[in-house]
Amino acid sequence: MIRALMLSAAALIALPAAAQDIAITNAKLVIGDGSAPIEGGTVVVRGGKVVAAGARIAVPAGVETVDAEGRYVTPGIVAAFSRVGLTEVDAVSGSNDRSAPRTRFSAGLDIAPALNPMGSPIAVNRAAGVTRAIVAPGGSSNLFAGQGAVVDLGDDMAMVTRPRALEYVAFGEDGAAKAGGSRAATFLLFREQLLAARSYARNSAALAEWGNDAMIQRADAEALVRVIDGATPLFVRVDRAADILNVLGLKRDFPALKLVLVGATEGWLVAPQIAAAKVPVLVSPLTDLPGSFERLGATQSNAGRMTAAGIDVSVGVFDDDDAHKMGYATQYAGNLVGLTKIPGASGLSWDQAFAAISSAPARAVGMGDRIGSLKPGRVGDVVIWDHDPLELGSRPTAVWIDGKRQSLTTRQDRLRDRYADPVEGSLPNAYDW
């Protein structure tokens, strides 16, 4: 019941404004599912959704046609793990809603009302070809950080595609710090909070008995019930190989958990076990330094090795700037293609690399049937690029989100234009706008 209400609310929120019917022809068409680009391809979007994409697609009568002139046409990039929309200027605390370190709530937090579709990072990321993002909360004072959302980066107020699309929790060093200083405390607290939530689901009065010990509130318990049931995917930040195995082991006690690993810096060391558990992984793939003792095995070959082991790997941008520079996803994916030429390294083919920034994150969050590719039925998020999208400096020349043509102008463009000639003329620069 709660679930049904939630979904219908999501549908209302996500209604696109004024979608166009459009056909983009003569494209080097990238479906985003790992298949090779199709020369001379066509994609047709009607009612905000892809209705057809491929070679030899007939354009329906009356549908506006855009000739891509042989350029790359792709699904929009899906930011695999981000804080897009939660922050404007990171060091200006009032504009930064990533984390809630002083709240008494945790798993029940819902970031949807903290999102700002008018923030300048939305436009900057959109202009880089990012059309959807998985947004996770940064943290609470407790173990669970709260519930993230899947959003679009459209130029309108309807930002949330799916609210409460995931629950986020950090294990490893961060989780230990939250739980009391040891990984042992993390695992016990995790178990106790889930057991408290389960008992709450059976008998709401039980929380009074369990809740204090487990340090959760009613709203937290309600969110965790959906995690236990597998209705909400649980995104787990974890890096050390041993920690990864222990996190996979959580399914022994809670078999319906829908785990997604975030980071997984040492994932390549335990790739067969991750693959056997059929757990998807989100990586920020160029992390190759032992930044902490839980990342000693860091290597840029992690994504390639895990993919080769059969793991569904998504490429994100989150070990550096996770809100302002989502456009790095294409650069990072391109770097993984470059790695295939280095003896001893593992990378991704171009087709795999593009899928890792489009359909793979969509699947990880359970929305592979709705976003992240140009297969029929998916949202009409389409980008035309000036060059190979995984190459440095290539940019979108046109972006549609839910079939709606988007502005690609940013505040940065306005500053650039004002200072193209920086020396004042007959009036100060402030009059140039």
Place this chain on the structure above:
Amino acid sequence: MVKGVRGSLLAATLLAVTGCAASDRAPQTASDAPAAAPDKKPDRSISDPYPSTYHAYPAAPTAVRGVTVFDGEGGRIEQGTVLLADGKVERVGGPDLAIPETYRVIDGTGKYLTPGVIDVHSHLGDYPTPSVAAHDDGNEATSPTTAEVWVEHSVWPQDPGFTRALANGGITTLQILPGSANLIGGRSVVLKNVPARTVQGMKFPGAPYGLKMACGENPKRVYGAKGRMPSTRMGNFAVDRATWAKAVAYKKKLDSGKAVDRDLAMETLAGVLSGDILVHNHCYRADEMALVIDMSHEFGYKVTAFHHAVEAYKIPDLLKKEGICAAMWADWWGFKMEAYDAVPENIALVNQAGACTIVHSDDENQIQRLNQEAAKALAAGRRMGMRISDEQAWTWLAINPAKALGIAERTGSLKPGKMADAVLWNGNPFSAYTRPEKVWIDGALMFDALDRKRRPVSDFELGQPGEGDVK
């Protein structure tokens, strides 16, 4: 900047800082290990008490032929031939250049040869990985001016970041700076990117020292939070000016030949006033850079480079007139208020105005792909309609940072007689698909992607998971 999900933003923003000037020292062979002390300061115990012990490693005479050359000064040769011998660039020419029989010949067909990448702004060694609290050695954040500290006393040569910068980024020379918590953070050090047991074994022989300064948010935040001056931008300037006034008086006394008690901070600042030490000034906003320039005139020193300089595009004419380099990121923005007006065209706009243009990292990850950062900046400029060649853009990574470090007569371009610091890339280095294949430092092959034993492994990584991995 934003140093990863695990570092607090506050700690991360403390990292960002620096500046550049330009008096090149006379060329020196790489093998004459301890740098000769300048004549006017005969007592090396004072002028150079921690001398470089760097020496070039053995090098086979090498020829790279059939390669596309960016010479680092804006020149380009197709089907080029480059000879490296005795640690130096010997000759640079086209397909007709004769190769002596004894040389190791490398076919560079389809590949690119450039001077080694130079990063003027790094915290490798003073904020090394692992990023544990015991390694936080970049900010002596106990006083807003600490001209007396020398960052070489913090640098940990076993930072694995040095090896990554070499193998993935083709970095051959880098400047390590104190952090930006302080208005005057202390002396920098210029390093050759070779593994060594000691920091002295990495020090670039004869490179001038730099002085790290910072304006803006960081100093006033750090000291304002401690309830002490400075807590405002005007406080920043007041403390700076009082310090420079004292330094001017100290130097006057020194120059008069009177006996002075040693004062480590004043010795460094006097070195700046005499032009021996180059000012690297962390400064984001255009208006603040203009004020710093006036302050430098007030006290008679020169700012060599503004580092971070996200608003350099608002005052490129001023930077050009003053002969000040701008060291910049391609696209960092939004992490703090003074980085809010960053634009991706910043680097290209500074270049177009004719000011000294540098791409820097300030980051242990992006130092591994400064070539890619330059590529993004180049593309942004071209989208705006600027005509900038690839070989011109390579100056941002080569001769321009060399100038800012005062070493441009010795490295920073592939010119005969210069240090044989070079990178062979396996494709166009402005492509995301390209990696360094070989890196030479003073002619010695220090990295080879095709030979796993030419891949350095720091002490820290020995015996750990992934030891010797491609990384």
